[in-house]
Amino acid sequence: MSKVATQSHAAANSPGGTCYKVLMWEDGALSPAQLEAWQTARRDLLARMRDAGIKGARGTLAKLGEALRELSAESIARPLDTCAAAGLSLTRVGALAAKLQREDAVLAYRLTPCSATVLAELVGEEGIDTLVSRWAASTPELQWCATPLVEAISPAEAAEWQESCRAEAAGCGADTEADEDFSGTAPFHHVTVLRTEAVEALQPAEGRVLVDATLGGGGHSELMLEHGATVWGIDQDPAARKAARKRLAAYGDRMHIVAGNFRNAAELLRGEGLETVDGILADIGISSPQVDQAERGFSFLAEGPLDMRMNPGAPRSAADIVNTAAESELADILWQYGEERASRAIARRIVQERAKAPITTTTQLADIIASVLPRKGKQHPATRSFQALRIAVNDELGALDALLESGLGLLKSGGRFAIITFHSLEDRAVKRYFDRVTRPEIDRPEWPAPRPNPEYAARLVTRKPIVAGEAELAANPRARSAKLRVIEKL
Ligand SMILES: C[S@@+](CC[C@H](N)C(=O)[O-])C[C@H]1O[C@@H](n2cnc3c(N)ncnc32)[C@H](O)[C@@H]1O
Incomplete structure (x- = not known):
C-alpha cells in the first residue's frame, strides 16, 4: 500500500524565480546496485549533454534532458515509491514535514515513508545545497542519502508540480473530496472562489446592506465593500474574524x-438590530488556513491533534467522535458524509485500534484508514473519511439547512440569496431548497391538478448553477467543484 503525503503552499507563494525540485531519500531505501546503475547511466547522459551543448545542438540537448528525467523517475523515484508501498508509516518522515512547513523557500513537498521530494524557490541568500543540508540536519533521526537528486526547473514546471501536489493532497473526486486547498502558512491566505460572480449576484451598491455568512479571510466582503455596500460578516472561527478585521479595517463602520454560527444568522443579526437585509452570501466549507494549520487537525497530511472544529469552542472534536461513537454511528458518518464505500471496515478497525489506545492525532487516524483501504489513483485513502468527520464535527449540513430555512425570512423583497457549495451533499441541499421555494405550483400524482405552492417566495436568478470560468480554474483549481446558486425574494 502506497503511503504518500503532499502539501502545497501554492496560493501563498507562486513560483516565479529560480526553482528546484529536490528528491532526498533515506540511506538504505535504494540498494547500492540500484544507485550504481543510476549513477553510471546519469554520467553517460550528462557527458552526452555536454557534447550537445558544445555543438549547440539544441534539439538533442532537449531530448537528452528528457531522457535524464526519465532515468531519475525510473531508477530513483519509482523504486522509492515501491519502498514506500512496503506498508511503513509516514510518521517517520512526519518530523520533516513540520520543518518544511516553516520554510519560506518551500513551495510544496511530497513525502513517502522513506523519501521527500521538495519544491523550493530560492528566496534568500542561501543556495540550494545549503538549504537541503539544513533540511536533512533538522531531522537527525533520519539517515538521509549523501547526494540527493537536485533538479533546476522552470517556474512553469514548478507551478505544475505544485498543482499536482495540491490535487493529490485534496484527492481528485469532484464531489467527495475534502475540499482542501493547501495554501501557504502566511497569516491567513484563502483564495476567494467565484469572487466577482458571487458578489455581483448580490448587486452590491451604496446603501445596500449585505450579509457575508462565511466571512473567512474577507475576500467576498472586500469586494462588496469596494462596491459601496455595508457588510455584516459572520464567522465561527476567531482566526478568520481576526484576519478579516485586519484586512477590512479601512472600510470603517461599513464593515x-x-x-457565531450562521445557523443562527437571524438571531445574530437581530441582536445587532437588523431585521432585514438586501442580500446574503454563504461560501460554504472550510478556509485554506483551517486546513493548513496542522494544529487545527483538519489535514491527514500533517501531524496534529484530531480536532477539526471550525469553532475551537465547540463541544465535540473529531477525536471525541472517533474515540466514543458507536461503530455503527462511525460507519454511518463515513458513509453519509464521505460516501466512503469501506465505511464499515474502517469503523471496525477504528474501534479495534481505539481499544488498544485512544486515537488522538490526524496521522494516527490516517494510518489506520490506510491500513484498511488500499490506495487507488491519486486520492489518499483518508480523504473521504476526513471529509466525513469534518462535516460531522461541524454539523455542516445541519447548519446549511438552518441557514436555508431562515435566509429568505431575513431578506427584503427583491433581496438576493447566493450560496457557493463545493460538494454534492451541499449542492443537493441548496438545489432542493431553492427548487422548493421557487415553484409557483406543486403537483402530486394523486391530485387532479397542480396546487399553489404555499412556500413559493422567490425566483431563480439563474436556472443552472454558476461555475468558475477557465481563467479562475487555471489560477485556482480548488474552484473546479464550486457551484453558485442564486435566488431572489419575490
Ligand atoms: C470557504 S471559507 C470563506 C472564505 C471567504 N468567502 C473568503 O473569500 O475569504 C468559509 C468560512 O466560513 C466559516 N464557516 C463555515 N461554516 C460556518 C458556520 N456554520 N457558521 C459560521 N461560519 C462558518 C469558516 O470558519 C470559514 O472561515
Whole structure:
C-alpha cells in the first residue's frame, strides 16, 4: 500500500524565480546496485549533454534532458515509491514535514515513508545545497542519502508540480473530496472562489446592506465593500474574524464582524438590530488556513491533534467522535458524509485500534484508514473519511439547512440569496431548497391538478448553477467543484 503525503503552499507563494525540485531519500531505501546503475547511466547522459551543448545542438540537448528525467523517475523515484508501498508509516518522515512547513523557500513537498521530494524557490541568500543540508540536519533521526537528486526547473514546471501536489493532497473526486486547498502558512491566505460572480449576484451598491455568512479571510466582503455596500460578516472561527478585521479595517463602520454560527444568522443579526437585509452570501466549507494549520487537525497530511472544529469552542472534536461513537454511528458518518464505500471496515478497525489506545492525532487516524483501504489513483485513502468527520464535527449540513430555512425570512423583497457549495451533499441541499421555494405550483400524482405552492417566495436568478470560468480554474483549481446558486425574494 502506497503511503504518500503532499502539501502545497501554492496560493501563498507562486513560483516565479529560480526553482528546484529536490528528491532526498533515506540511506538504505535504494540498494547500492540500484544507485550504481543510476549513477553510471546519469554520467553517460550528462557527458552526452555536454557534447550537445558544445555543438549547440539544441534539439538533442532537449531530448537528452528528457531522457535524464526519465532515468531519475525510473531508477530513483519509482523504486522509492515501491519502498514506500512496503506498508511503513509516514510518521517517520512526519518530523520533516513540520520543518518544511516553516520554510519560506518551500513551495510544496511530497513525502513517502522513506523519501521527500521538495519544491523550493530560492528566496534568500542561501543556495540550494545549503538549504537541503539544513533540511536533512533538522531531522537527525533520519539517515538521509549523501547526494540527493537536485533538479533546476522552470517556474512553469514548478507551478505544475505544485498543482499536482495540491490535487493529490485534496484527492481528485469532484464531489467527495475534502475540499482542501493547501495554501501557504502566511497569516491567513484563502483564495476567494467565484469572487466577482458571487458578489455581483448580490448587486452590491451604496446603501445596500449585505450579509457575508462565511466571512473567512474577507475576500467576498472586500469586494462588496469596494462596491459601496455595508457588510455584516459572520464567522465561527476567531482566526478568520481576526484576519478579516485586519484586512477590512479601512472600510470603517461599513464593515461589521459578528462571531457565531450562521445557523443562527437571524438571531445574530437581530441582536445587532437588523431585521432585514438586501442580500446574503454563504461560501460554504472550510478556509485554506483551517486546513493548513496542522494544529487545527483538519489535514491527514500533517501531524496534529484530531480536532477539526471550525469553532475551537465547540463541544465535540473529531477525536471525541472517533474515540466514543458507536461503530455503527462511525460507519454511518463515513458513509453519509464521505460516501466512503469501506465505511464499515474502517469503523471496525477504528474501534479495534481505539481499544488498544485512544486515537488522538490526524496521522494516527490516517494510518489506520490506510491500513484498511488500499490506495487507488491519486486520492489518499483518508480523504473521504476526513471529509466525513469534518462535516460531522461541524454539523455542516445541519447548519446549511438552518441557514436555508431562515435566509429568505431575513431578506427584503427583491433581496438576493447566493450560496457557493463545493460538494454534492451541499449542492443537493441548496438545489432542493431553492427548487422548493421557487415553484409557483406543486403537483402530486394523486391530485387532479397542480396546487399553489404555499412556500413559493422567490425566483431563480439563474436556472443552472454558476461555475468558475477557465481563467479562475487555471489560477485556482480548488474552484473546479464550486457551484453558485442564486435566488431572489419575490
Ligand atoms: C470557504 S471559507 C470563506 C472564505 C471567504 N468567502 C473568503 O473569500 O475569504 C468559509 C468560512 O466560513 C466559516 N464557516 C463555515 N461554516 C460556518 C458556520 N456554520 N457558521 C459560521 N461560519 C462558518 C469558516 O470558519 C470559514 O472561515
